[in-house]
Amino acid sequence: MKIIVTGGAGFIGSHLVESLLKDGHELLIFDNFLTGKKENLLFDGNFRLVEDNFGSKDSLSLIEDFDPEVCFHLAAQSSVVVSVQDPRLDFEHNILQPVQLLNTLINSNCKKFVFTSSGGTIFGEPKNIPTTESDYSNEPASPYGVAKKKLNEIIKIMTLNTNLSYSILNLSNVYGPRQDPNGEAGVVSIFSNKYLNGERPVIYGNGEQTRDYIFVQDVISALIKSSKIDDDLFLNIGTGIETSVNELAESLKTQFSSNLNPVYQDAREGELQRSVLDNTKARKLLNWEPQYDLNDGMLEVRNWLKP
Ligand SMILES: NC(=O)c1ccc[n+]([C@@H]2O[C@H](COP(=O)([O-])OP(=O)(O)OC[C@H]3O[C@@H](n4cnc5c(N)ncnc54)[C@H](O)[C@@H]3O)[C@@H](O)[C@H]2O)c1
Structure with a gap:
């Protein structure tokens, strides 16, 4: 299957790439090396690594030509501290470019958009412990959390009545x-x-x-399982x-x-x-557990x- 992975040279992205390659998929990977490292991708397989922002004009046209079935969107300005120091940078990578990417995918044959949201920030200081997906009693405390929460809403609204379904996974501390x-x-x-x-x-x-510390391989299995489900999913991925x-x-x-x-x-x-995070919903809908x-x-x- 043809699959896009954004942020593929990052910590979680490189593990995902490794698993997808083992399963024999063809990958188009984007990474701008904001925090990613080339040495994370030192393995063979059927992939092309594009060293660019996934939201650039060139990248979007490569995505159109590639014609993927699934997109795993992991690229992000991933530091809470950097987001506080430079919210504009955070919103550029974590909202504006993703909107461009979504727009391109919605107008393509792509069927699934899998997004790594952040269960540790979107719920702010949670009132309920463990926190369920519907606990929105507090607001995020950082620009990073605000952007993740906003993008969740943007994904839901942009994909409404389109052929692109989403799996939004709110990850705990990986x-x-x-x-x-x-x-x-x-x-x-x-x-x-x-x-x-x-x-x-x-x-x-x-x-x-x-x-809530979750091991990276448990996250990878949740990401891959969620990509195979046609329905829209909004799930917490943690150990509880x-x-x-x-x-x-x-x-x-x-x-x-x-x-x-x-x-x-x-x-x-x-x-x-x-x-x-309360992971009851993911256990049930993905038939998954850490x-x-x-x-x-x-x-x-x-x-x-x-x-
Ligand atoms: N690590 C965690 O505990 C955790 C928890 C919740 C959510 N997440 C999310 O999971 C995803 C992966 O996180 P990670 O821990 O592997 O972080 P990471 O920083 O290692 O990976 C992010 C990757 O995205 C790349 N990138 C950033 N902006 C880009 C752009 N515009 N175009 C192309 N590439 C770009 C970076 O260079 C990096 O390789 C992120 O979306 C992050 O917000 C991580």
Whole structure:
């Protein structure tokens, strides 16, 4: 099958590309290397990588010519911190270009648009824990969250009465190999790297803030399963398990047999206190469930980081 992957050189995108190639698909991949890396795509297969914005005139005309059946849209300005510093940049990559892409796909033979939204930001500080898809009691606290939530609405309205159906997946905190250990998000990679180098990880705030950590392969299986369903889908993809940053640091400390305790610094502005997603709907509609527990996943990250 002919498939488009935007953001294919990124952390999640590269795992998706790898799986789709194993299944024998033909891929047209776009990445502008805002955060993506060429070394994430060092494998063979039937793909072409276009080093450009997916929303450029040239890219859109390549998409028209390619005539895909499915588009996995993962490209994004993916940093909450950058979105606060430069909302215009965020809205350019996370709203304006996606609208161009949608417009092109709606006027093509493409049947499915799969989008990675953000369950950790679109619900703001959620009132209900675990948070369901319909919990809109609060607003996002960052331009990144605003753009993700807006694009969800834009996808729904633009695809109405067209041949393009959508799967919008609200991902929780994804972790796994290839996640940048020197970035500002991706705490499993960052802490693991610190312990590996005999350094103390930094926790912002008191460490009691919670997150829902899902392993990247579990996200890939949800993305692929959702692409095969004709109906429109709006689903949370997380584990439903709440883990505090202190608990995570403690588990990693044990795994790395370290005696180093974290360093505590001032809480970062706008950080949520609790975040965990109710995945009941995805379990049912996708016949999917997470296969990796946090210890299995942390081990995969460790093996990847280890020289
Ligand atoms: N990692 C998480 O925990 C998480 C959680 C929720 C949602 N998401 C979403 O999943 C997707 C993938 O995230 P990731 O963690 O792999 O991030 P990432 O930064 O590794 O991947 C994003 C990729 O998109 C590329 N890109 C950005 N703008 C582009 C543009 N205009 N044209 C072409 N390429 C462009 C980047 O270079 C990068 O390779 C993103 O949409 C992100 O918002 C991630």
